[in-house]
Amino acid sequence: MIGEILSTGDEICQGSVIDSNSAHIAYLLNEIGIAVTRHTCVGDDMDGLIKILSDIGKHADIAVITGGLGPTVDDLSAAAAAKAAGVELEFNNEAFLFMEEYFAKFSRKVPGSDNKQAVLPSGAVPIVNSCGTAPGFIFNIGRCRCYFLPGVPKEMEKMISRSVIPDILAYRGDEKSVTLRKELSLFGLPEALVNEKLKGLDAMFPGVKLGMLARFPVITVKLTAAGIDKTGLVHEIEKAAQWTAEQLGDKVFSLDGRSMEAEIASLLVKNKATIGVAESCTGGLISHLLTNVAGSSDYFLFSGVTYSNDAKKSILGVSEETLQAYGAVSEETIREMADGVRRISGASYGLATSGIAGPSGGMDEKPVGTVCVGISTKDETAVYTFHSPFKERLSNKQIFAICALDLLRKQLLKDIT
Amino acid sequence: MIGEILSTGDEICQGSVIDSNSAHIAYLLNEIGIAVTRHTCVGDDMDGLIKILSDIGKHADIAVITGGLGPTVDDLSAAAAAKAAGVELEFNNEAFLFMEEYFAKFSRKVPGSDNKQAVLPSGAVPIVNSCGTAPGFIFNIGRCRCYFLPGVPKEMEKMISRSVIPDILAYRGDEKSVTLRKELSLFGLPEALVNEKLKGLDAMFPGVKLGMLARFPVITVKLTAAGIDKTGLVHEIEKAAQWTAEQLGDKVFSLDGRSMEAEIASLLVKNKATIGVAESCTGGLISHLLTNVAGSSDYFLFSGVTYSNDAKKSILGVSEETLQAYGAVSEETIREMADGVRRISGASYGLATSGIAGPSGGMDEKPVGTVCVGISTKDETAVYTFHSPFKERLSNKQIFAICALDLLRKQLLKDIT
Numbered sequence: 001m002i003g004e005i006l007s008t009g010d011e012i013c014q015g016s017v018i019d020s021n022s023a024h025i026a027y028l029l030n031e032i033g034i035a036v037t038r039h040t041c042v043g044d045d046m047d048g049l050i051k052i053l054s055d056i057g058k059h060a061d062i063a064v065i066t067g068g069l070g071p072t073v074d075d076l077s078a079a080a081a082a083k084a085a086g087v088e089l090e091f092n093n094e095a096f097l098f099m100e101e102y103f104a105k106f107s108r109k110v111p112g113s114d115n116k117q118a119v120l121p122s123g124a125v126p127i128v129n130s131c132g133t134a135p136g137f138i139f140n141i142g143r144c145r146c147y148f149l150p151g152v153p154k155e156m157e158k159m160i161s162r163s164v165i166p167d168i169l170a171y172r173g174d175e176k177s178v179t180l181r182k183e184l185s186l187f188g189l190p191e192a193l194v195n196e197k198l199k200g201l202d203a204m205f206p207g208v209k210l211g212m213l214a215r216f217p218v219i220t221v222k223l224t225a226a227g228i229d230k231t232g233l234v235h236e237i238e239k240a241a242q243w244t245a246e247q248l249g250d251k252v253f254s255l256d257g258r259s260m261e262a263e264i265a266s267l268l269v270k271n272k273a274t275i276g277v278a279e280s281c282t283g284g285l286i287s288h289l290l291t292n293v294a295g296s297s298d299y300f301l302f303s304g305v306t307y308s309n310d311a312k313k314s315i316l317g318v319s320e321e322t323l324q325a326y327g328a329v330s331e332e333t334i335r336e337m338a339d340g341v342r343r344i345s346g347a348s349y350g351l352a353t354s355g356i357a358g359p360s361g362g363m364d365e366k367p368v369g370t371v372c373v374g375i376s377t378k379d380e381t382a383v384y385t386f387h388s389p390f391k392e393r394l395s396n397k398q399i400f401a402i403c404a405l406d407l408l409r410k411q412l413l414k415d416i417t
Numbered sequence: 418m419i420g421e422i423l424s425t426g427d428e429i430c431q432g433s434v435i436d437s438n439s440a441h442i443a444y445l446l447n448e449i450g451i452a453v454t455r456h457t458c459v460g461d462d463m464d465g466l467i468k469i470l471s472d473i474g475k476h477a478d479i480a481v482i483t484g485g486l487g488p489t490v491d492d493l494s495a496a497a498a499a500k501a502a503g504v505e506l507e508f509n510n511e512a513f514l515f516m517e518e519y520f521a522k523f524s525r526k527v528p529g530s531d532n533k534q535a536v537l538p539s540g541a542v543p544i545v546n547s548c549g550t551a552p553g554f555i556f557n558i559g560r561c562r563c564y565f566l567p568g569v570p571k572e573m574e575k576m577i578s579r580s581v582i583p584d585i586l587a588y589r590g591d592e593k594s595v596t597l598r599k600e601l602s603l604f605g606l607p608e609a610l611v612n613e614k615l616k617g618l619d620a621m622f623p624g625v626k627l628g629m630l631a632r633f634p635v636i637t638v639k640l641t642a643a644g645i646d647k648t649g650l651v652h653e654i655e656k657a658a659q660w661t662a663e664q665l666g667d668k669v670f671s672l673d674g675r676s677m678e679a680e681i682a683s684l685l686v687k688n689k690a691t692i693g694v695a696e697s698c699t700g701g702l703i704s705h706l707l708t709n710v711a712g713s714s715d716y717f718l719f720s721g722v723t724y725s726n727d728a729k730k731s732i733l734g735v736s737e738e739t740l741q742a743y744g745a746v747s748e749e750t751i752r753e754m755a756d757g758v759r760r761i762s763g764a765s766y767g768l769a770t771s772g773i774a775g776p777s778g779g780m781d782e783k784p785v786g787t788v789c790v791g792i793s794t795k796d797e798t799a800v801y802t803f804h805s806p807f808k809e810r811l812s813n814k815q816i817f818a819i820c821a822l823d824l825l826r827k828q829l830l831k832d833i834t
Binding site (some may be wrong): 039288 | 434721
C-alpha cells in the first residue's frame with residue numbers, strides 16, 4: 001500500500017513553523033507497513049489544494065492530510081476535498097454532535113462561528129477530536145482513502161493513534177493485526193555507527209522493522225513488528241531487542257525507550273536514594289532534566305550551580321588550596337564538589353560537574369570539551385575526566401549532562417541491593 | 418517568481434528525522450519575494466526523484482533541493498537531475514577542486530571514495546561547501562533554476578545564505594537589491610493575538626513583509642524589506658518596526674530578535690551587575706538559560722536549586738516559621754529566597770522562583786500553574802504572583818522561567834543609571 005502525507009497552511013509553506021507532524025505520521029504509517037513515498041506541503045490556496053488532492057487520489061492508497069479544518073476563511077481542506085472528488089459540501093450531523101460533546105465538557109454550547117467545522121464533503125465520515133473543536137474526517141478521493149486531521153500536533157497525534165491507524169488496519173482487513181514496539185535508548189555512539197552495528201538485523205529478523213530517532217545527544221532505536229500471530233511476534237521482537245542490546249553494549253541506558261532522567265528517577269526510587277547536584281559547566285541543565293520528571297521532589301533535594309570559585313568555596317566547601325593547585329576543572333576539585341554537595345544537601349548521592357563548554361576558555365592541557373564528573377556516595381567518591389569533540393557551548397552542556405547522569409546510572413545499578 | 422523546495426532522503430520520508438531545512442529555506446526565499454508554493458519530500462528512489470524534478474522543471478522558476486549529494490549508493494540527486502534534464506553525468510573539475518580545498522584544511526587528500534561527489538550533470542555549476550565534503554551545484558531543469566545542497570543543516574544554511582540567495586538575486590537582475598531585516602522578540606501574548614494586533618501592517622507598510630516564529634513561550638516577529646532603494650527601505654522598515662513595537666507594548670523584550678537570556682546578559686553587563694538565582698519550581702532552567710550565553714561566568718555567580726524545604730532553610734536561610742505559616746509557594750517565602758540567595762552569592766541581584774509546575778500538587782487556592790517570583794536588590798525586594806493556564810510540567814517550567822527573567826529585565830532597565 002502506497003501512503004502519502006499532505007500538510008497544508010501558509011505558516012508551514014512560508015517557513016514560519018517547522019512541520020513536525022509529517023515525521024510523526026510517516027513513522028506510524030511506516031510501522032504498519034505502509035510505504036510513505038512522498039510528503040507534500042502546500043499553502044492555503046484552493047487551486048493548489050485541489051490539484052494535489054486530485055493527484056493523491058490517483059497515486060496513493062492511503063493519505064493523511066493535516067491542517068485547514070478550522071473555522072476561518074483560510075481553512076480550505078473540506079471544500080478542496082469536495083471539489084477534488086466532485087461532490088458537494090453538506091452539514092454533517094455527526095460531526096456537529098462531536099463538537100457539542102466537546103463544548104459540553106466546559107458547559108458551553110457550540111459557538112455559531114464554529115458551525116463551519118461541521119460542513120464536510122458529502123459522504124465523509126467524521127473522526128472525533130477529544131482535545132480540540134474541529135473534528136477530522138475520512139473521505140475517499142479517487143482510489144485513495146484520505147484522513148483529514150487538524151494541524152495542531154496534540155490533537156493530530158491523539159486522533160491518528162486512536163482512530164486513523166485502527167481504521168487503516170480494518171480497511172485493509174487487518175483488524176486482528178497487532179503492532180508491537182520495543183525502544184532502546186542509548187548515549188555515546190554516533191548515528192552512523194549505530195546503523196553500522198545493526199546492519200545484520202534485517203536479515204536475522206525479517207519481521208522486525210528498524211527505525212531510529214536522534215535527539216542529541218541521545219539516540220532511540222525503535223523496533224516494530226506487525227502481524228496477526230501475536231505470540232510469534234512477541235518472541236521475534238524480544239529476540240531482536242536482545243540482539244540489538246548486545247550489539248550496542250553498555251551504550252544502551254534504557255531497554256524501554258525512556259529518557260535518561262526517567263531512568264535515573266526509577267533507579268533512585270528503587271534504591272530509596274536521594275540526590276544532590278553541584279553543577280559548574282552544565283550550568284543547571286542536570287537539575288533541569290532531573291526536575292522534568294513529575295514526582296522528582298521525592299528524591300531531588302538540592303542543586304548548587306556554582307559557577308564562580310567563590311560559590312564553590314562558600315557553598316560547597318571546596319578548599320582554596322585545591323582550586324589554586326589544580327584549578328576548577330580537575331579531578332581534585334570535582335571530588336570536593338561532589339562530597340560537598342552530598343554533605344550540605346544530606347542526600348545519599350552527590351553528583352558534580354566541572355568543565356569547559358566553550359566556545360572559549362580552553363587551554364592546551366584542558367581544551368574546550370573537557371569535563372570532570374564526580375560521584376560521591378557514603379562509601380566512596382569516584383572521579384572521571386572525558387573529552388567531547390564539540391566546540392559549541394550548548395552541545396557540550398548537553399553531552400556533559402547526559403554523560404554525568406549516565407555515570408550516576410551505572411553507580412546506581414551497582415548499588416542496587 | 419514561483420519557488421519550490423524538495424527534500425530527499427528515506428530518513429525524512431519515513432519519519433526518522435524532522436525536516437527543519439525546508440522551513441529555513443522557505444523563510445529565506447519568501448524574504449526576497451519568491452512565493453514558495455510547495456514543499457515536497459521524497460525518499461531515496463530514482464524514479465520518484467526524476468518524476469518530481471521533471472515536474473518542478475515544468476512549474477517552478479527557482480527550486481532548492483536538499484540531500485542526496487553524498488558518496489554512497491543511495492545518494493541519487495546528481496544522477497536524477499541529469500536524467501530529468503536529459504543530459505549526461507560528468508566529472509566536474511571545479512567541484513573536485515572545492516573538495517581538494519576542503520580536505521587541504523586538514524592536510525588531507527580527497528579520499529577515493531568521495532570522488533563520486535564531483536560527478537555532476539553536464540553543465541552544472543558547483544557551489545562551494547566550506548564546512549563539509551560534498552559541493553552543491555546549480556543546474557537548470559526545464560524552465561527552473563535548481564540549487565542542489567547537502568541535507569546537513571549546518572552546511573545547507575551556510576551555502577544558501579552565502580551562495581544561493583546572491584545567485585538568485587543576480588539571476589533575476591536584482592544584484593543591487595538589498596534585503597533589510599528587523600526582528601522583535603516578545604513574551605506573554607498568544608500567536609493569534611499577535612497576528613490580530615499586527616493586522617494593519619500590510620496596508621500601512623506595503624513594502625514590508627511580516628513573518629513570525631514561535632518558540633514556546635517566546636514569539637519572534639520578523640520584518641523584511643527588499644529592494645534597491647536602500648535609504649528608503651531603511652526608513653520604511655524602521656517605521657514599521659516602531660509601529661509594531663507600539664502595537665505589542667511592553668510584551669516586547671528585544672528590539673533586535675535576541676533571546677531573553679541574551680537581553681539579560683547585556684543589561685547585567687551594562688549595569689556592571691551580578692546575579693544569584695534561587696529556583697524551586699523552575700528546577701534549574703533559569704540557570705541553564707543564563708549559562709547558555711558565552712561569557713556568563715562574568716555575571717552569573719550562583720544558583721541554588723532548592724527543591725526541598727530543608728534546602729530552602731539551610732542553604733538560603735528561609736525561616737521555618739515562614740514556610741510553616743505561608744507554605745513554599747508564597748510571596749513571603751519567595752521574598753526570603755530572593756534575599757537569601759543575594760546574600761549568600763554576594764550578587765547585586767537575587768532572583769527567586771517557587772510555584773506549582775504540575776501535573777499534580779495543585780490546591781484550590783494555589784492551582785497548578787501558580788508561580789511566585791522574587792527580585793531582591795540592595796534597595797528593595799519585589800514579589801509577584803502569576804498564574805499560567807497550562808497544566809503540563811515542562812510548559813509551565815518554561816513559562817515560569819521566562820516570566821521571572823522578564824521581571825528581572827524590567828528591574829534592570831529601571832536601574833540603568
